[in-house]
Amino acid sequence: MNVSSMKIRDMRKALDNKDISVKELTNEYLSNINNLNDKLECYITVTDDLAMKQAEEAQNVINKGEAKSLTGIPLAIKDNICTEGVKTTCASKILENFIPPYNATVMEKLNSENIVMLGKTSMDEFAMGGSTQTSAFAKTKNPYNTECVPGGSSGGSAAAVAAEMCPAALGSDTGGSIRQPSAFCGVTGIKPTYSRVSRYGLVAFASSLDQIGPIAKDSHDCGIVLNSICGYDPHDGTSSHEVVPDFTSKVGKSIKGMRIALPAEFFADGIDDEIKSSVLKAVDEYKAMGAEIVECKMPSLKYAVPAYYLLACAEATSNLARYDGIKYGLRTDKADSYEELIIKSRSEGFGDEVKRRILLGNYALSSGYYDAYYRKALALRQLIRQEYNAIFEKCDVVLTPTTPTVAYRPNDMSDPVKMYQADICTVTVNIAGLPALSTPCGYDKNGMPIGMSIIGKKFDEATIIQVADAYEQGFTPVAPKL
Amino acid sequence: MKMDLEMVKYLAELGKLEFSDDELSKKADEMTDIINLMDTVKEIDITYDALKDNHDVYINDLREDVAKESLATSKVLQNAVNSNNCFVVPKVVE
Numbered sequence: 001m002n003v004s005s006m007k008i009r010d011m012r013k014a015l016d017n018k019d020i021s022v023k024e025l026t027n028e029y030l031s032n033i034n035n036l037n038d039k040l041e042c043y044i045t046v047t048d049d050l051a052m053k054q055a056e057e058a059q060n061v062i063n064k065g066e067a068k069s070l071t072g073i074p075l076a077i078k079d080n081i082c083t084e085g086v087k088t089t090c091a092s093k094i095l096e097n098f099i100p101p102y103n104a105t106v107m108e109k110l111n112s113e114n115i116v117m118l119g120k121t122s123m124d125e126f127a128m129g130g131s132t133q134t135s136a137f138a139k140t141k142n143p144y145n146t147e148c149v150p151g152g153s154s155g156g157s158a159a160a161v162a163a164e165m166c167p168a169a170l171g172s173d174t175g176g177s178i179r180q181p182s183a184f185c186g187v188t189g190i191k192p193t194y195s196r197v198s199r200y201g202l203v204a205f206a207s208s209l210d211q212i213g214p215i216a217k218d219s220h221d222c223g224i225v226l227n228s229i230c231g232y233d234p235h236d237g238t239s240s241h242e243v244v245p246d247f248t249s250k251v252g253k254s255i256k257g258m259r260i261a262l263p264a265e266f267f268a269d270g271i272d273d274e275i276k277s278s279v280l281k282a283v284d285e286y287k288a289m290g291a292e293i294v295e296c297k298m299p300s301l302k303y304a305v306p307a308y309y310l311l312a313c314a315e316a317t318s319n320l321a322r323y324d325g326i327k328y329g330l331r332t333d334k335a336d337s338y339e340e341l342i343i344k345s346r347s348e349g350f351g352d353e354v355k356r357r358i359l360l361g362n363y364a365l366s367s368g369y370y371d372a373y374y375r376k377a378l379a380l381r382q383l384i385r386q387e388y389n390a391i392f393e394k395c396d397v398v399l400t401p402t403t404p405t406v407a408y409r410p411n412d413m414s415d416p417v418k419m420y421q422a423d424i425c426t427v428t429v430n431i432a433g434l435p436a437l438s439t440p441c442g443y444d445k446n447g448m449p450i451g452m453s454i455i456g457k458k459f460d461e462a463t464i465i466q467v468a469d470a471y472e473q474g475f476t477p478v479a480p481k482l
Numbered sequence: 483m484k485m486d487l488e489m490v491k492y493l494a495e496l497g498k499l500e501f502s503d504d505e506l507s508k509k510a511d512e513m514t515d516i517i518n519l520m521d522t523v524k525e526i527d528i529t530y531d532a533l534k535d536n537h538d539v540y541i542n543d544l545r546e547d548v549a550k551e552s553l554a555t556s557k558v559l560q561n562a563v564n565s566n567n568c569f570v571v572p573k574v575v576e
Binding site: 099328329331335338342344359364375376378417 | 489490494496501509512515516518519520521522523524525526528529530532534535542543544545553558560561563569571572574
């Protein structure tokens with residue numbers, strides 16, 4: 001039995017039938033991590049002792065016949081999700097030694113199902129970036145070509161799934177941070193509807209945009225993990241009371257008659273030809289399955305990247321004000337006064353990209369600039385929502401490329417403006433608070449994965465999983481050669 | 483628009499950050515390019531409707547005030563320099 005290549009749903013059966021024990025399963029993944037983490041740098045912290053302890057507990061639950069959906073399933077967790085007693089660094093020097101005194105709500109939910117946590121995965125510092133190269137501790141490599149980036153900010157989670165160093169992982173997505181690395185690493189990732197998953201214990205970047213979601217081998221597995229992390233949480237004032245359905249309930253159902261929107265602007269200049277061609281081939285397959293393709297427009301797309309960065313950085317500058325070197329986090333030893341302690345701790349602890357975004361956020365919120373930038377970005381948020389609402393009056397889902405290029409070499413994207421513009425295909429989803437997933441739809445001439453995004457109506461994750469699964473059934477993924 | 487050093491210094495001050503002269507000059511160049519990208523939003527003439535957001539979007543679902551056990555002091559202080567169950571900061575009064 002090749003355990004590492006199994007899907008979560010098959011692992012469930014194997015565990016419940018006692019074909020494999022949780023300990024064997026956990027050992028298999030810890031061994032993969034041991035063999036590959038020096039090369040790929042997916043994990044910042046590997047929690048092997050904890051994993052073995054949790055494996056034993058999970059086995060007892062299974063033996064009693066009380067297993068839940070994820071009991072005994074090994075998972076990796078992005079290092080911006082608070083894990084009680086386990087370092088949570090956000091890939092930042094400022095949180096290098098931070099040990100949370102409490103669990104994020106998603107961890108409480110996963111622990112209540114007796115998952116096995118393998119470790120904490122690398123990311124761009126404070127989730128600010130699309131390459132995982134701003135991580136202070138582990139600059140993750142792409143399993144398909146270790147000279148290329150895995151994407152980001154959840155690059156450690158996506159690369160770990162692709163390299164079979166975990167069967168699934170949690171990431172977070174503020175402007176594409178689950179979907180873009182999933183596309184770059186040839187795996188599937190879902191950003192749920194804003195408010196679906198509690199943000200309590202997710203280290204805040206941009207509170208009106210952040211959302212936790214799963215990355216796995218395919219959309220069905222993503223749905224299984226999503227089932228276990230959603231639901232109302234009184235600790236998060238933006239958490240939704242919406243009923244949580246079984247997100248896998250539509251898997252395998254026909255998509256005949258479904259209306260799939262293609263906004264022309266997502267297929268314009270600036271998107272690589274090989275990506276357009278792969279996504280359009282998938283469109284042909286959907287047509288062959290009986291779906292109706294509807295061409296449409298999203299004129300506001302040209303303003304989406306600046307609107308996103310103005311909103312995200314304005315919120316980030318406020319959220320990051322809490323790092324003062326006093327209550328937790330890096331504390332300088334070079335300060336003589338209170339003011340100096342704060343300034344020096346922050347200046348030593350934050351990396352370059354984080355500092356850039358603090359400056360931009362302060363600029364957007366400053367007197368004299370607030371109306372021209374921040375308020376205009378809020379107006380654009382409303383316009384983008386309106387345009388999606390108009391599309392969803394006539395269509396069931398929207399289909400776009402996930403990224404304008406495949407994974408690149410770090411030096412090819414050292415200019416911040418170029419890096420920001422690369423988020424063009426993903427940011428509107430966060431701005432509008434919609435659910436979306438990215439799933440592989442091909443490989444370029446060099447064998448690098450290409451992802452397509454399926455965007456759904458609010459709270460309609462089940463349909464995007466259904467549509468993605470319909471395509472995945474006929475798609476054969478190519479594993480990275482490691 | 484070219485962002486001048488004084489503006490970058492002002493933004494850094496607001497963010498409680500300090501930069502060397504070389505870093506400041508580099509940040510000014512980077513911020514000039516970034517603001518040029520942000521200026522795209524000025525091309526469109528639309529107005530933000532705060533009332534619409536209040537109706538349509540933001541959930542502000544506050545809990546009832548219920549007394550519950552809080553984190554233990556030792557847990558709150560576990561990541562800080564502390565003494566006698568207090569956070570320690572440099573002297574702030576003369």
